[in-house]
Amino acid sequence: MAAQRPSRDALIALEQQLSAEYSEWQSRKLNLDMTRGKPNAQQLALSDALDGILGGHFKAADGSDLRNYGGLEGLPEARALFAPMLQVNPDEVLIGGNSSLTLMYTSALFAWLHGPCGKDSAWRLEKEVKFLCPVPGYDRHFAICEDLGIGMIPVAMNDDGPDMDAIERLLKTDSSIKGIWCVPRFSNPSGVVYSDAVVDRIAQLGKIAAKNFRIFWDNAYSVHALHDQAPALASLMDACRRHGTEDSVYIFGSTSKITFAGAGLAFMGASKANLAVLCKHLGKTTIGPDKVNQARHVAFLKDTHGIAAHMLKHAALLAPRFDAVLQALDSAFADRSMGHWTVPQGGYFVSFDTVPGCASAVVKLAAEAGVKLTPAGATWPYGKDPEDRNIRLAPSFPSVDDIRTAMAVFTCCVKLATVRRWLQG
């Protein structure tokens, strides 16, 4: 990259030109937001039929009353509907409320408080508890660890998933490691899909790790491909069955990015032994989930084919937004001297790496020109990106026109921050 760097005089001229361009953007008083992976209004409208879909019919398939209490594990028909998404059997599914984050927090909390497999296994009885965190990763995962006082060890992400050599080495030498966060398909934010080989090695971690170690497999984007050639994900539970490690995994999913982001369903997959432990304590916190909303989703999505057909409509709305981001990056940074980025085939993000030491400056410049980005560092534990490089771009919510504008600002900010960095030395 250094070979392509312009001379100092050229850099000074470039800085002046970019500063002028940046001032121009500032004067426009923009107010654009690319911070979060929120579905846009057109996507949400794809599921408007949910409300009222029951047409006054409030009976579950087994004849029970949807409106009343009960059914801690979820409606059988909802468990069957979402089992393929979690790649587990229907009797390994728990349907929760509207938030998979809540299921993740609850699972981690119960493991900490009560133990994932009996009183003696409670993490709070350990001197120290740590999680492995593939980076860049999802800030809300890291926030759960921070809230529960769980330490975090960053692990590098490769093109086929996290660095398994490093993970196996760490697990063999540090028994305080009790969990790992994974977003295995269209990872947040890198878009990586874990390869079959990586999934198989992850399924074997239960043989290396302590009995109270759990893989937090957040398959948030399991059916969220941007096109139909996107790579599939192997079933972790199937791999675990081969290796006899079914109890080592908690699998999470939701319809937050299928139906309504705030009014959808969250669910998890786990071995029957794990589900029994979770439900024992979950039953102290609730008399049961919202079965009416579960029935709405069953009536609306119907089956795996129904989900697939619905996701094509999302892809049609999302693909042009991702294209707008990628076109802007391609045309601004053709030689890749000022940054690298991922080209995701699904999910909600593009992960952009600046040259070292520039991410914070870029986010700050963009904010001051009216374009909000996810805070630099957010994709790292404790919000600290050691090289200050990674920026998560979330193109789902704004319109294509707004994305084009936001990306014009973003690319200007990257160039300006990079040139200023180069001028410093």
Next chain:
Amino acid sequence: MAAQRPSRDALIALEQQLSAEYSEWQSRKLNLDMTRGKPNAQQLALSDALDGILGGHFKAADGSDLRNYGGLEGLPEARALFAPMLQVNPDEVLIGGNSSLTLMYTSALFAWLHGPCGKDSAWRLEKEVKFLCPVPGYDRHFAICEDLGIGMIPVAMNDDGPDMDAIERLLKTDSSIKGIWCVPRFSNPSGVVYSDAVVDRIAQLGKIAAKNFRIFWDNAYSVHALHDQAPALASLMDACRRHGTEDSVYIFGSTSKITFAGAGLAFMGASKANLAVLCKHLGKTTIGPDKVNQARHVAFLKDTHGIAAHMLKHAALLAPRFDAVLQALDSAFADRSMGHWTVPQGGYFVSFDTVPGCASAVVKLAAEAGVKLTPAGATWPYGKDPEDRNIRLAPSFPSVDDIRTAMAVFTCCVKLATVRRWLQG
């Protein structure tokens, strides 16, 4: 009572007669259930219009999209709607998911884990943590304490609320007491409504107790009167404001027994300082509640008058069921020698006290004759009623005819168990 007890010979004859009657019931192979405070299907049907009520209109009053993420504290219009039920200001309301039990568990858990008012206030840092439990009380409250390892001290209930002399004395001498469970209007199961004087004394507990003590004010039946002469409940938060103890209370409510038991809304009231602490951690567990369901409830219930009108319809369905229970008890135990019971003016339960040592036998006999009752002891911490007397009758779910049958079995079982007990000595 002993004065009215029949002679031994008469008791033997009575036992034979009751045994024959009981066998007759057994031969009927009944399958009736009076265990839980579940609304019946007619009650649930009062709110069927909820599903579809939005008619495709998914905008909140402030213009935000109901379907998307966000709004941790709840929709402003939902907070305003339920504030009067919690007897607090709208900005002191948090709207949660579908279960107030979850809000109670979460509040207790966060107090235990993170502290109700700063890190140093975490209950887990104390040598011991105990709750005061007015008895008879609600088994699911006690289950939360057990799940979190919190000790429980039973306190007697009087006709005007819990024994405040005992509570004040205990709080002055035992600093490990960090909470108290209260169901202040139509208490579960006694039906007691706390008097204004008791509410005022409870509001002053914050002056006696440690800074991290919290009153868990589960106002589950706040608008659930059986007739319009039922006594009102004074506002605890107003009383706390007079005494400067606003931070000592968590107030809970839900629409579980207003709209759909499993698909309603749960909410809590707390000082702004308490809400800030709760929301700080709640924000790690979820991106926000189901705002679509909140909007449905606002559209359906509209305002305080709408709620009151709706509750009259519930009362019309519930009153005959309570009458059937009370008539059966009055006619079977006119002289009260075999038991005493409450005559509630609202709520979901009748509390029945057998002569000492009979409750378990009654519940067992009833079960073996096909009538399921709440387990004896359930209304006491750890399921242990020291005198084995209290039985909670829940008449909301069965039909009036089924209640009449179930009560005929129940009264037969009470008589048989009592006579057998008397015969033992």
